[in-house]
Amino acid sequence: MFKRLIASATILAAAASIASFGTYATFTSSSAASNALDTGSVSIALGAVGPANRLTLGANGLLPGDTMQRVIDLQNTGIPGSDDLAAVSLTTSASLSSLLDTDATNGLQMAIDRCSVPWTESGTSPAFTYSCSGTTSSVLASQAVIGLNLPLSNLSSLAAGITDHLRVTLTLPSSAPNTMQGLSSTLDYTFVGIQRAGTNK
Numbered sequence: 243m244f245k246r247l248i249a250s251a252t253i254l255a256a257a258a259s260i261a262s263f264g265t266y267a268t269f270t271s272s273s274a275a276s277n278a279l280d281t282g283s284v285s286i287a288l289g290a291v292g293p294a295n296r297l298t299l300g301a302n303g304l305l306p307g308d309t310m311q312r313v314i315d316l317q318n319t320g321i322p323g324s325d326d327l328a329a330v331s332l333t334t335s336a337s338l339s340s341l342l343d344t345d346a347t348n349g350l351q352m353a354i355d356r357c358s359v360p361w362t363e364s365g366t367s368p369a370f371t372y373s374c375s376g377t378t379s380s381v382l383a384s385q386a387v388i389g390l391n392l393p394l395s396n397l398s399s400l401a402a403g404i405t406d407h408l409r410v411t412l413t414l415p416s417s418a419p420n421t422m423q424g425l426s427s428t429l430d431y432t433f434v435g436i437q438r439a440g441t442n443k
């Protein structure tokens with residue numbers, strides 16, 4: 243009988259110890275904050291088809307020494323003050339190809355210039371010519387018409403909300419040989435805006 247009483251007392255003491263542990267209190271304090279974040283965007287666009295975008299017009303009957311001028315507005319449509327660009331590049335390709343675009347020496351040559359104001363258009367479609375009543379600067383020096391990620395210089399449209407007035411001139415060199423007679427090419431132009439460098443915000 244005595245042994246059983248001792249065992250019971252031991253069990254009761256253990257239970258009391260567990261109950262005491264469960265009621266132990268801890269003081270805490272907390273504080274919170276939140277902020278709102280959003281991302282900018284890189285957005286460039288070409289002018290609407292018409293006087294602000296003549297790149298959709300082709301040309302027929304090119305002969306050695308002929309040139310083709312087409313204007314296009316390049317617009318940085320980002321939000322002013324936040325979405326400037328570091329650079330703009332141009333990639334040209336031919337969806338219909340011939341010696342006109344594969345012969346880098348005797349085939350079509352391309353140059354791009356910028357006018358500080360919209361170009362003045364003369365002539366009749368599609369044989370337009372253009373003059374600049376403002377300041378002219380070179381955006382891309384003359385080179386073979388096909389190129390990958392060609393860097394464009396002297397652009398104002400690196401700044402958000404600004405438009406550059408560009409003139410693309412294609413020339414078939416006087417050196418074009420007889421083998422280029424009767425050929426056709428379809429040229430595609432892709433302008434790529436590249437974001438500004440990362441900075442503190």
